[in-house]
Amino acid sequence: MEKRARARDIGVKIGMMKPGEYNAITDVDGVGVGHSTIIEGEGPLIVGKGPVRTGVTAIVPHQGNIYEEKVRAAVYPYNAYGKAIGLLQVIHMGVIETPILLTDTLNTWIVADALVDYMYEVMGVKAMSINPVVGETNGSYLNDSIGRHVRKQHVFESLKKAYSPGGTGPVEEGNVGGGTPMSGFEFKGGIGTSSRVTAEFSLGVLVQLNFGRRKDLRIDGVPVGKELSDVKPRGVQASNSIMVVVATDLKLTSRQLWKIAKRAILGVARTGSYGGVHSGDFVIAFSTSKRDVEPLLESMPSHSGLFDESFLDPVYRATVEATEEAIVNALFKAETMIGRDYHVRTAIPLDRVKEIMIKYGRI
Numbered sequence: 426m427e428k429r430a431r432a433r434d435i436g437v438k439i440g441m442m443k444p445g446e447y448n449a450i451t452d453v454d455g456v457g458v459g460h461s462t463i464i465e466g467e468g469p470l471i472v473g474k475g476p477v478r479t480g481v482t483a484i485v486p487h488q489g490n491i492y493e494e495k496v497r498a499a500v501y502p503y504n505a506y507g508k509a510i511g512l513l514q515v516i517h518m519g520v521i522e523t524p525i526l527l528t529d530t531l532n533t534w535i536v537a538d539a540l541v542d543y544m545y546e547v548m549g550v551k552a553m554s555i556n557p558v559v560g561e562t563n564g565s566y567l568n569d570s571i572g573r574h575v576r577k578q579h580v581f582e583s584l585k586k587a588y589s590p591g592g593t594g595p596v597e598e599g600n601v602g603g604g605t606p607m608s609g610f611e612f613k614g615g616i617g618t619s620s621r622v623t624a625e626f627s628l629g630v631l632v633q634l635n636f637g638r639r640k641d642l643r644i645d646g647v648p649v650g651k652e653l654s655d656v657k658p659r660g661v662q663a664s665n666s667i668m669v670v671v672a673t674d675l676k677l678t679s680r681q682l683w684k685i686a687k688r689a690i691l692g693v694a695r696t697g698s699y700g701g702v703h704s705g706d707f708v709i710a711f712s713t714s715k716r717d718v719e720p721l722l723e724s725m726p727s728h729s730g731l732f733d734e735s736f737l738d739p740v741y742r743a744t745v746e747a748t749e750e751a752i753v754n755a756l757f758k759a760e761t762m763i764g765r766d767y768h769v770r771t772a773i774p775l776d777r778v779k780e781i782m783i784k785y786g787r788i
Contacts, residue, residue, distance in 0.1 A: 429599065429760060429772070432644075432753045435779045436788040439645050439753065440746030442739075445622035448750075449596040450629030452620035453672040455487040455713055457593045458631065459586025460602030460616070461579040470569055470765040478568040478764045481536055481575055482527040482602030482616055483583040484631060484670050486711050488593070492550045495520040498711040499683035503690045507666060507705025508533045511558040519679030521711055523557050524584060527603035527616075527633045527668050530563040532575040539580035547581070560668040560707055562635035564606025566660065567764025596631070599758035603633050603668075606764060609756050610637035610650055610697065611662045613770040617755025621743035625721040626675045628740060630689065630747040633668040634755040636704055641697030644753055647785045649778060650697065656777075658769045666705035667693055667752075671744055675721070676714040681737065686710040688741045692748025 432439060433448065445452025460482050466475035486496045498521040500512045510533055515521055523544055528536045540557040544550045564570060583602060586592050596618045598604075604615030614636075620629035639659060642650030669689045677685070686708040693706065700706060722736045761772045782788045 429758050430775060431757055432750055435775060437645060437753065437782055439750040442621040442743055442746055445620040445627060447595045448620055449618040450484065450620060450631040450670065450672050451593050451596055452622055453627045453629045453674050453713060454715060455593065456629065456672050457485040457488060457587040458596045459483045459583040459592050460597055461582040462601050462605050463574055463579060464605065467763065472569060473572045475569050475572065476765045477574045478606040478762065479529040479532060479564060479574055480602040480605040481579050481583040482604065482633065483587040484525040485587045486521065486672065486713055488588060490548050491524060492522045492544060492548060492552065492555065495522045496711045496713060497677065497679050497682060498709065499679045499686050501683060501686035501708040503706040503708065504700045504704045506703050507561060507707060509560045509707055510537045511556045512707065514556045515558060521558055523555065524587065525670055525709055526559045526580065528559065528561050528575055529568055529570055529603065529606055530561045530565065531570050531573050533559050533561045535573055535575050536580055539577040542577060543581060543584055560709065562607055562633050562666040562668055562705065564635065566608055566768055567762055567770060568606035569765055598754055600760055600762055604755065607633060607635035608662050608770050609634040610642040611639040611659045612756060612773040613759035613762055615755050615759045617751040617758065619747040619750035619754060621747050623739065625724055626673060626716055626740065628671065628673040628743040628747060630744065630751045631670045632748065632751045632755055634752055636665040636667050637697055638662060643695065643697050644778070645787050647782060647787055649781055652781045653777060656771060656774060658771060660768060660770065669693065669708040669748060671708060671710040672713070673740065674713045674715040675740065676717050677712050682710040682712060684737065685740060685744050688744045689748045692745040693752065695749045696752045
């Protein structure tokens, strides 16, 4: 079996800026990630029984009680064909008050319900209402999605891992958590992450990749999908969806975070997305507000104070680069999976990808 590797492990270095220690969203201090993965059964689909290929991924903005210590946030629904929960209040209020959970499409409401339980039972929230934030993509090509197999214990497991020392370190990618059944460009997709770090700020991105046609796939500008048109089996993949979570430690307003969230879609587009009619493309951006913007302002060649937002330019670049690389990492780390009705999503062949990148002068 081919050993799976991240983009930089095989020499693919996307963009100009440097990644952080883990090249992950957890390079933003305090951010934690945890997964709960459910893989059960094989063979023909029996709704309610399986086969099951699903899970939950939890992203926590800090290691404390987020309801008591809310973080500034914004949402950009680029193409809102999706079942996300809680995003309208985030748009309206400009803050997030629960962890962010990602899962398979029809598990969204189960996951949100369990997240509410977690906030009351574990976090000890006393408020009479709470706004759970849950995003999804549709993994029904491999999973018994209608059966809705995620349970409260899976949600709690993902959160326990995110709220642990291990949750703030390297992030597991590929066929894990909410990304377990997902596809990417007619290959296996899933969870991917990347970061960009400077002296003035840190920014990380985590994606749940589930979109793309083979012919459209581009890696660092190279038409890799066309070069791999012969790889089989393929299976039909519609435009489908992606969830993007952007974290930064810069103390920004919700409006500024919204502008950053919009730039994440440029990173998505670079890999070959055109935002199809049935794509649910959502970006959630938040700030831990641990660093003031003044040092970044002072590092700019010229500026006219806080009302000149050109200081955001390097943050925009970091967002685009990290989003693009997170998608590639999701593809590279995912392994071939056989799902319901013996549907197959093949892992992208990394040996051939490397040959193609060398051919085009990128390595």
